[in-house]
Amino acid sequence: MDIEFSKWFPVASTSDLPYRHIFQAQLLGREYAIWRADDGHVNIWENRCLHRGVRLSIGINEGSELKCQYHGWRYANRTAGCTYIPAHPADAPARTICNNTYQSQEKYGMIWTCETPDGTVPEIEGFGSYTVLRPIPINSSYKTIENFLTNVGIPKHQFVKSKSTVAWQFKLESGTQISFFIQPQNNNISILRGIYSLHIEGAEKIKILKHYNSIMVEIRDKLEKQDSPQLPDLEPKISQVSDQLSKIPVYGNQNQRFHLRVTVTEKVRISDNIIKLKLKSIKEQLPTFHAGAHIDIQLQNGLIRQYSLTNGPGETDHYCIAVKIEKNGGGGSKTIGENIAIGDVIAISSPHNSFPLLRNSKHTIFVAGGIGITPLLSMAKALHSMKLSFEFHYFTQSQDLSAFQNEIYKLGKNTNTYIDLTIDQTLSKIEKILETPSPLNKVYVCGPGEMIENTIKIGNDSGWNESNLRYEYFKNNNKIDNDSTFQIELARSAISLNVPSGKSILEVLTENGIKLESSCEQGACGTCKVSVLEGDINHQDVYLNSSEKRKGKVILTCVSRAKSDRLILDI
Amino acid sequence: MLKLYDYELSGNCYKVRLMLAFLGLTYKQILIEFYPSKQHKSQEFFKINPLGQLPVISDQDILVRDAQAILIYLAAKYDRQKRWYPTRNPAMIAQISEWLFFANDLTSTSSAARLHDGFFYTDIRIEECRKRAHELFRVLDEHLYFNEQQGYSWICHSKNPTIADIACFPYIILSEEGGISRINYPAIRRWCDRFKRIPHFTVMPGVFPAGPDKTLDK
Numbered sequence: 001m002d003i004e005f006s007k008w009f010p011v012a013s014t015s016d017l018p019y020r021h022i023f024q025a026q027l028l029g030r031e032y033a034i035w036r037a038d039d040g041h042v043n044i045w046e047n048r049c050l051h052r053g054v055r056l057s058i059g060i061n062e063g064s065e066l067k068c069q070y071h072g073w074r075y076a077n078r079t080a081g082c083t084y085i086p087a088h089p090a091d092a093p094a095r096t097i098c099n100n101t102y103q104s105q106e107k108y109g110m111i112w113t114c115e116t117p118d119g120t121v122p123e124i125e126g127f128g129s130y131t132v133l134r135p136i137p138i139n140s141s142y143k144t145i146e147n148f149l150t151n152v153g154i155p156k157h158q159f160v161k162s163k164s165t166v167a168w169q170f171k172l173e174s175g176t177q178i179s180f181f182i183q184p185q186n187n188n189i190s191i192l193r194g195i196y197s198l199h200i201e202g203a204e205k206i207k208i209l210k211h212y213n214s215i216m217v218e219i220r221d222k223l224e225k226q227d228s229p230q231l232p233d234l235e236p237k238i239s240q241v242s243d244q245l246s247k248i249p250v251y252g253n254q255n256q257r258f259h260l261r262v263t264v265t266e267k268v269r270i271s272d273n274i275i276k277l278k279l280k281s282i283k284e285q286l287p288t289f290h291a292g293a294h295i296d297i298q299l300q301n302g303l304i305r306q307y308s309l310t311n312g313p314g315e316t317d318h319y320c321i322a323v324k325i326e327k328n329g330g331g332g333s334k335t336i337g338e339n340i341a342i343g344d345v346i347a348i349s350s351p352h353n354s355f356p357l358l359r360n361s362k363h364t365i366f367v368a369g370g371i372g373i374t375p376l377l378s379m380a381k382a383l384h385s386m387k388l389s390f391e392f393h394y395f396t397q398s399q400d401l402s403a404f405q406n407e408i409y410k411l412g413k414n415t416n417t418y419i420d421l422t423i424d425q426t427l428s429k430i431e432k433i434l435e436t437p438s439p440l441n442k443v444y445v446c447g448p449g450e451m452i453e454n455t456i457k458i459g460n461d462s463g464w465n466e467s468n469l470r471y472e473y474f475k476n477n478n479k480i481d482n483d484s485t486f487q488i489e490l491a492r493s494a495i496s497l498n499v500p501s502g503k504s505i506l507e508v509l510t511e512n513g514i515k516l517e518s519s520c521e522q523g524a525c526g527t528c529k530v531s532v533l534e535g536d537i538n539h540q541d542v543y544l545n546s547s548e549k550r551k552g553k554v555i556l557t558c559v560s561r562a563k564s565d566r567l568i569l570d571i
Numbered sequence: 572m573l574k575l576y577d578y579e580l581s582g583n584c585y586k587v588r589l590m591l592a593f594l595g596l597t598y599k600q601i602l603i604e605f606y607p608s609k610q611h612k613s614q615e616f617f618k619i620n621p622l623g624q625l626p627v628i629s630d631q632d633i634l635v636r637d638a639q640a641i642l643i644y645l646a647a648k649y650d651r652q653k654r655w656y657p658t659r660n661p662a663m664i665a666q667i668s669e670w671l672f673f674a675n676d677l678t679s680t681s682s683a684a685r686l687h688d689g690f691f692y693t694d695i696r697i698e699e700c701r702k703r704a705h706e707l708f709r710v711l712d713e714h715l716y717f718n719e720q721q722g723y724s725w726i727c728h729s730k731n732p733t734i735a736d737i738a739c740f741p742y743i744i745l746s747e748e749g750g751i752s753r754i755n756y757p758a759i760r761r762w763c764d765r766f767k768r769i770p771h772f773t774v775m776p777g778v779f780p781a782g783p784d785k786t787l788d789k
Binding site: 020025026058067206217 | 713716717719720721753754755757760761764779780781782783784
């Protein structure tokens with residue numbers, strides 16, 4: 001056949017995708033792993049793991065992620081982005097590790113796909129309701145079966161010239177119809193699929209299914225007896241990663257940071273002071289995120305704010321954030337509280353992750369204070385779905401208690417919520433939580449600045465290794481001193497620049513056309529971190545821990561400066 | 572104590588290991604190397620099974636050879652609930668027996684193709700084995716499809732799996748090692764998923780576990 005890449009073909013019956021199954025299919029030589037996630041989305045992916053090429057159809061459908069059987073690489077529902085590589089438990093995989101995905105549509109009780117779709121699955125007249133017949137694989141070409149259906153047909157049925165290019169329709173005297181479809185697996189093998197134009201159940205259904213099964217098997221046996229010439233098999237090209245991912249992005253495009261457009265589809269006040277927003281992409285697929293990630297939001301009044309995603313693993317059809325309305329805050333939360341409504345379109349960045357979840361711990365302890373729960377919630381959901389050991393401690397005030405109760409409940413037994421504790425009570429609880437340090441365990445803490453500082457101090461005092469105490473500040477309360485003037489040399493770019501007083505390194509870089517990714521721009525999130533080759537640093541951030549600051553090998557360019565006359569940066 | 576004369580890579584031995592696991596029986600494993608030393612064709616082993624075939628079990632003074640015979644013996648003797656082999660239900664025994672013989676046909680086709688591809692057996696007519704295996708798979712796929720339609724998850728018309736499922740599983744799940752693809756047998760593939768989710772299911776080299784079941788996941 002002439003290969004029609006813009007034509008839709010059915011590649012599975014809906015009933016081929018029972019709970020947590022991965023279906024192996026083939027169309028025009030290309031193999032697919034087809035799986036339905038627990039949220040109902042049907043994924044059609046290239047049937048190979050990006051790591052060693054093993055078929056994903058022998059992997060495990062975990063409901064929101066697919067896990068390869070060979071080395072356990074995980075891929076997210078919808079995006080097919082790799083979310084976890086067990087051999088590198090301490091790293092979040094690059095977003096560029098992404099399998100090829102194909103269009104999927106569910107119609108007439110079948111799953112359809114198309115390589116380069118032009119429109120949607122065509123309507124087939126007279127099939128408002130239907131029953132899917134048992135598909136029959138035939139060792140025959142598409143053309144042979146097409147000729148048979150058009151010229152020979154089936155007994156007692158009248159061939160109806162159909163308007164649709166994908167279906168061969170036949171009519172019985174009673175008016176009931178049968179529609180056949182041909183799925184060319186490869187040049188010499190195809191699947192004959194059929195639907196019956198009535199929805200039937202019970203004994204009548206079995207009778208009809210058996211009746212048409214025997215008719216279709218007869219067609220198969222007739223065609224397979226014919227001596228048709230064998231054509232060479234098709235070998236589809238398996239494309240590399242997309243251009244967008246493999247090429248260096250265009251320089252200096254300032255809008256790129258907020259390149260995603262999302263619609264607010266849900267805005268719920270989940271407690272007195274906390275609002276939950278659900279954001280859905282307008283057209284393109286949202287990028288894969290990793291637990292602990294945050295996004296930058298550009299608000300209508302020009303303010304830029306960061307919010308952690310609270311999504312569980314593989315939830316790629318939307319992003320969820322929770323915003324605490326600060327009565328005396330900088331205005332960002334107030335804007336969200338008052339000015340953003342359901343249906344609004346806002347611009348956001350791709351997720352950044354400078355607070356990644358490391359899965360190389362024997363046991364993980366989460367200490368969440370107030371709204372600081374958000375990144376930890378996403379992490380705990382990821383560990384819970386992988387059945388890795390953790391405990392979750394949440395300190396909150398009674399007015400906010402209701403906000404995350406449901407989600408915490410779903411994390412299982414090892415969760416504790418403490419309500420309205422005084423500072424002293426909180427600290428003695430944290431002492432208790434951290435009383436047995438272990439080099440195999442990790443602690444993640446997020447909450448008010450004071451709580452983080454105290455938790456790190458308690459952890460250090462009880463003998464925890466500093467690198468096992470991990471934290472994320474939401475804001476930097478330090479007063480930033482930007483008086484100094486110094487030189488920066490960019491080792492890789494062979495450029496020297498002057499940083500005057502009143503300007504940050506990041507600002508100077510941006511003014512000179514050197515694009516560095518940044519997010520919070522107040523020394524809290526770590527996105528603009530750069531390696532330092534030489535020079536003394538005046539650290540003013542709250543992202544680096546004290547040993548990192550002592551070593552002086554990295555700098556947050558948005559707030560920190562030089563103590564010496566010059567800094568040599570590794571960019 | 573039960574003794575199993577066993578070879579890790581044999582699908583027929585795997586049937587018995589599955590049965591023992593499902594019934595929760597402990598046993599002593601006596602390893603007989605099938606490849607490359609062909610210990611099953613040694614004079615010592617002929618004393619245990621003159622046919623020179625694996626597996627064999629010994630249960631006190633009883634010796635049983637042939638995988639299907641062993642399944643019948645173990646289920647009849649040790650399954651108190653009489654689910655795996657309902658000895659008092661002649662109609663069910665008839666169904667089970669049909670598929671036990673079918674399993675034997677799988678050994679002479681799908682398993683033979685695997686011996687050719689993986690164990691360097693040269694006296695096997697490989698194309699014929701594969702063709703015949705595909706014919707058998709077609710029959711089983713259609714049978715399982717209509718079982719599903721009638722609400723049956725297993726090979727026989729029973730609520731629970733039977734020894735017929737155990738007897739057929741190994742050489743179906745290992746078929747691709749003999750160059751026999753299962754891409755066109757979707758009902759067989761769904762049944763394989765269900766089989767792997769039977770409590771106490773165990774794996775062998777080349778057989779992978781399935782993800783958790785809906786009921787177990789909660």
